Amino acid sequence: MDQFAQPRLKMADVARIAGVSVATVSRALAGSPLVSEETRARIEAAVRDTGYVVNQVASGLRLQRSRQILVLLPDIANPFFGEVVLGIEEEAQRQGFGVLIGNTARNPEREAALARQFQTGAVDGLVLLTGHKPPGIPPTRLVGVSEHIADPAIAVVSIDNRAAAREAVTYLLALGHRKVAHIGGPTGNILTQQRHAGFLDALGGDADPALVQFGDYSIASGEAAMHALLPAQPTAVFCSNDEMAIGAIRAARASGLHVPHELSVVGFDDIPFAGAYDPPLTTIRQPRRDMGRVAARVLLAALDDQDMPRPAVLPHTLIVRASTGPADGK
Amino acid sequence: MDQFAQPRLKMADVARIAGVSVATVSRALAGSPLVSEETRARIEAAVRDTGYVVNQVASGLRLQRSRQILVLLPDIANPFFGEVVLGIEEEAQRQGFGVLIGNTARNPEREAALARQFQTGAVDGLVLLTGHKPPGIPPTRLVGVSEHIADPAIAVVSIDNRAAAREAVTYLLALGHRKVAHIGGPTGNILTQQRHAGFLDALGGDADPALVQFGDYSIASGEAAMHALLPAQPTAVFCSNDEMAIGAIRAARASGLHVPHELSVVGFDDIPFAGAYDPPLTTIRQPRRDMGRVAARVLLAALDDQDMPRPAVLPHTLIVRASTGPADGK
């Protein structure tokens, strides 16, 4: 009952069936003008009849390029990345490139295995959503998205995180809040630093240390950080991402505080669930799909030109929803 | 200033440096015992010095296998898949396989491009999280996860969706609910049908049509479906996934109903946000990571044995949280 897969056709098979040489088949399939209409038709018929598809591995070996790019994700479960990937795919497809995704899971071994796909020509370029270049590969044919890469030779497509954070906090101040707290991510993280800097900017330079906590961008860590902040009695908190903002809301509620009447909460990213949470989250929206599109465009241009891709800064938006309100609670 | 990437080393370069033939280098790198310790050391030194890595494309062409598998996702933004992918990666890595991810985005063109990666040997096997086999490829070296595949030759790793749905609804009945509604997914979808069947099972065979609505597994569609159900005054609703459950809660609240006092809501999947929502969602947990692990195991076994993989049914769990309560509202 078990059908054995028939050995896959090669170009020579198609050539034989069409009564031509492999060279002609290759040319016909590549759309070369050096093929008569009549032979082209015969070849196309043979391809249709047999269901032949060109072997991308052999072709890639010969051409030294695969027309594939690989997107490296640190955490495939992070809802931030989905839309970025869609943007990348959109632009790549437009330019005839395929997109593969690799999940490093912050595991050096997996990252190395994926980097090898790049080093050995299985993919032509890399989009880094991981915030760092895999060790041991040259900083060329790479582009970063969202998070800055330590290697200055690598262009990054992002928003102005510092300005966005400043804007979010300024908004809270405009609502009359005077004790604005901040929950950041891991302190070593560049995004954390940029958004923290924007927080300080808005406050005029420095903040009460009792009003600043750092988590790890998870809901649980936001919850813990908010519990630690509550004794200082902030009336508003700016969180470095939406997950921690949700955690902050949970902690506030657990302590009997109403959001937004007694505590305003601002997130960052506008992940898919942000608008569906109760209350819907006020947050900074990153143009994720555009970021992906631009990143792909920058990378693919660099593949052709061989010259250094330029970084791009895209506009963010403050999305005001129901997790924030006036300082006096109405 | 622009460093040109040095042309990549080939095995012949390493051979030259180590003063041996490429055949010996190949053997040494493959761990063959037919290499003297002394030459092996020289070769390893050369590899370290140069940073040489074997070209997987050339190797794959020669060996006719890549030791890579490709996971096909219908929607990379769907939070259900993250943990499944982790399970797949875990097992694949254990067996020395790499994992790539392809997002079809329900776009036939992208799906075809990804299927070609498989057809042409860039990857050895396919894990389908899409619910269907890409057209035009033989049903071998494939395994499905979660959703049944139309082609009976393809093994699927899943839970017993019908039994799980029955269990969820039975739990609601045990709480004293008599008007239990259901929000399903697209009616053509197999998961929708199985979970709907389980809903009917628990009710003893049939349900009031006014208590059944179908959405598209999105939050918005759950919201719309719940609005349509409200006139029938259900005291509980079983939703075919967590997103629609969240939508149902939003709709109930918008109509002034308290969850769970006036309406109990059960979801399905236990996506990462389910426990963090307010109220935390009662739902059916699928053992996502295990499903991924088992799927990888089944697929990789099939790659060796050439025989048909066997389907697997894994245990689900009803997770009771705060979105459900007794029918009398306390």
Place this chain on the structure above:
DNA sequence: TTGTACGCGTTATCAT
């Protein structure tokens, strides 16, 4: 317009 033949970087066979 078409065909012949070589090379892309490996691995395996067959010598030695």
Place this chain on the structure above:
DNA sequence: ATGATAACGCGTACAA
């Protein structure tokens, strides 16, 4: 234990 060489399947000079 090691080396020469033929494949793997394709693309492209070069020849015809």
